[in-house]
Amino acid sequence: MRFDLVDLKLLIAVAEAHSITAGAERAHLALASASARIKGLEQTFGVELFKRGRRGVVLTAAGESLLDHARIIIANVEIMQGDLATFASGLRANVQLLANTVGLAEHLPQALAAFLREHPDINVDVEERESTDIAEAVASGRADLGFAAEHALPDTLERFAFGEDRLILVAGRRGPFAGRRQVDFAETAGQDFIGLTQGTALNVHIGKHAARLGIRQHVRARLRDFDAICQMVAAGVGIAIVPEAAARRCARLMPIGLIALRDAWASRRLVICARSFKALPRPAKLLVDHLRRAAS
Structure with a gap:
């Protein structure tokens, strides 16, 4: 040829x-x-x-x-050229990791910090994407690794479980959802929301399900940080949908109620994915091994 x-x-x-x-x-x-x-x-x-x-x-x-x-x-x-360029500049290697909003905010920072301390000669480029975009980028070779919701991945991608992610409704102690333990997302129609900034992966995910139900969310404020969102909820400005881990952390310090969403899409299995773990460059394999240990 x-x-x-x-x-x-x-x-x-x-x-x-x-x-x-x-x-x-x-x-x-x-x-x-x-x-x-x-x-x-x-x-x-x-x-x-x-x-x-x-x-x-x-x-x-x-x-x-x-x-x-x-x-x-x-x-x-391009990855090969980039790796060799980092050698030439005195650095050893670079790993590309795409992560959804929840992974980037709640699960990865501590694990990545430990990895970077152990490997000062390896850099990790982390970029936030929606899980479906992560699947496409990893499948096409545009990224080494992905941290995504498993339901968005094709069968062709290899993966291992990192954790569970459950989205829940956060509401003030007083209001229409006070005392509730569970709700359907459809019940939030017409309520004031505190949301994530436009373009964040989780905001896109929630927006898609709102559109399918014909819900037009009235967003009073958009913030990037889950703690700031929960502070707004505690002040009575509106309700919000956030990861359970973030909500429970904030509930220890703020007067907010945590309400489970009965919708199936609110529960997601989070995984680390790659086209082939065996075919990854050595620095990416080291990161995979570290994340496997962190998951266990």
């Missing part, structure tokens, strides 16, 4: 632009050269990769398959 990284980058660019002309521009190639490279790829694999039409090009099934492989290959090359 005769093809190179330029061919794969061109394939990705053309697929994303739905145009060989635009793809060639993105790949910094002349149109004639780009067309020849696409034809060369098709001849190499013996399949048609694109359907040509008046409005541009569309990937065939074979093209979709090659696109998935191309993205993984390019991502791995």
Whole structure:
């Protein structure tokens, strides 16, 4: 087989632009050269990769398959270049970890702090994403590891359990939910909410379920920190949905009531996931081993 990284980058660019002309521009190639490279790829694999039409090009099934492989290959090359660059700068390694809101706020800080103390030559880049986005990024090779809700992961990803995450309703000691032990999320319709800032993974997760029930949440304030949210609830400004671990911690210091949500989506199994734990670079494997011990 005769093809190179330029061919794969061109394939990705053309697929994303739905145009060989635009793809060639993105790949910094002349149109004639780009067309020849696409034809060369098709001849190499013996399949048609694109359907040509008046409005541009569309990937065939074979093209979709090659696109998935191309993205993984390019991502791995970029990771390799990044790792070698850190060696050149005097650092040893870098691990990419994507985590949902709950993992980032409640579960990972202590475990990561211990890992970084033990391994001063390894850096960990942690980025917050929604669990479905984490699954896609890990599956495509754009991230080494993910900390996500298991229900969002495809069967192709390897994983191990880290803990349980239960979302609960937090309310003031006085109000419509005073004395309640359990509620359905639908019962919160029309209530004032204290929510997370826009774009946070948990905010997106809750918003999706509100939309499915036709609930339009009236959000009085948006905050990034669970403790600050619970302080607002304690002051009687509104109700909130937060992780149980954060709610119980805050309840020891604040006059708030904790009410279980009966909805199935409120209980989630949290896992560490990867495309293949065995195939991870050594620094990522060290982090996986550390997180396994922390989970147990």
